[in-house]
Amino acid sequence: MRRRLLLLLPVALLTACGAHMHHVVEPGETLYSIGFLYGYDYRKIAQWNGIPPPYVLNPGQVLRVVPPQQESPPAKAPSRPPVRKPAPVVGPVKVTPRVVDRVETPEVKPAAPLPAPRPVVSLPKNPRWQWPVKSRRVLQTFSAKDPGRKGIDIVGRRGDPVYAAAAGRVVYAGSGLVRYGQLIIIKHNEKYLSAYAHNDKLRVKEGDVVKAGQRIADMGSSGAQRPMLHFEIRRDGKPANPLRYLPQR
Template sequence: MRLYAFLLVLSSLMLLSACNTQAIYQDDLYNPPVYWGRHVVKPGETLYSIAWRYGRDYRELGNANGINPPYNIKAGQVLRLDLRGNVTSAGQTGASNKPSAAPVPSRSASRQPAPRPEPKPTVSRPPDRSSPLTGQSQTVSNVNWRWPHVGTVIAGYSTSGKVNKGIDIAGKEGDSVRAAASGNVVYAGSGLLGYGNLIIVNHNEHYLSAYAHNRKILVREGEDVKAGQVIAELGNSGTDRPKLHFEIRKNGNPVDPAHYLPSR
């Protein structure tokens, strides 16, 4: 029994040590989505960053915990990650006569491979050629998208093999990282494992974008940003080389940025 316990602890430590920069690339135990357990809010966290960490839609997570816009939370607050029952304004779980917002996945469901990528969204209108960054932008799902950096894509979006929830763009230390679309900064910090210095921008009720591994963050939470605005300096925080890791999430789910960004 002692040997078994030792091996269990050792394997757990090995898993934790592996979940650093690979956490955003590998579909392992700690990968979202997660629909069980609880999360204790830490200083600097926002509902958006917590939802991002667990692969959840921020509105759905807020609703499951009785938190309404502007989704303010505080350190020490306990958030339920399941969807059962309802929550009173004081945060107490209670019975509900209404059906839950979504079926409750089993504990093992949180460990299933990521769903297949959705079909390429329909472009709503011809590209706007005014972007100072790449010479063009593209409006998809009412968001005017443009490239956040001019560098070469060195790793694409992938849901199998070496999983990548976004794209990696090569660059040099200090290069400008730009907002891919106009929106509001809902997270700016280094609290998400594997992302280094991270910025999350909310574009509308469906879409968020993220910019990871920055050397320096140039915007604050709550700040409105314009498409093409410089929001950070490219770096290698949380990774082994200077690069920008860029993600787009729709309703909490990672989607392929190539389906949204204009052709180069």
């Protein structure tokens, strides 16, 4: 029951704050993790806040996390005609020429080298999904009507390997989203993300490129009451039923 309430917390906050909901960026958060938390595509949040690629965020930055049309427009102040000030009267100015003995050439220092660009990796157009753990015990299934069931919970043993369900790039690895514990988010292409929560140990970091079936974490119970993997698939930022994508077992 406690875990159910925690899962509903962001939704409750969004409802309570109404259309003026904003998010203050915490250290370690990325646009992907924030979009994951509020259920919006990261590109939408970037568009609402005027953030260009590669979507760099700063701690303390305030982001709008609801569509702009949901916010009430600020009241306009009554317009007043501009007041023109009289132009100042300027008299003749006497200029004394300056004699320059010599012109010193400033020392030009070489520019600092630019950081090496991140290698461009082509992500698959259609991910080939596979199960993220060997266990077949699904404790909780997906429900589109229940905000607390955005994915599936797979029971296992502490330390069991957690694998990437498809090839992609790690866009978040950390514990900033408390109810998810140690969390990994992988971007598979411009449409799909997958998430792996409640891990005991993370074996990848943000920016790593992973292959399908690569070990990315150890199963644990961070943010949960027992060792399990909470697994989600997001399509355009919206939760999707993982059992419709994973092969039948």
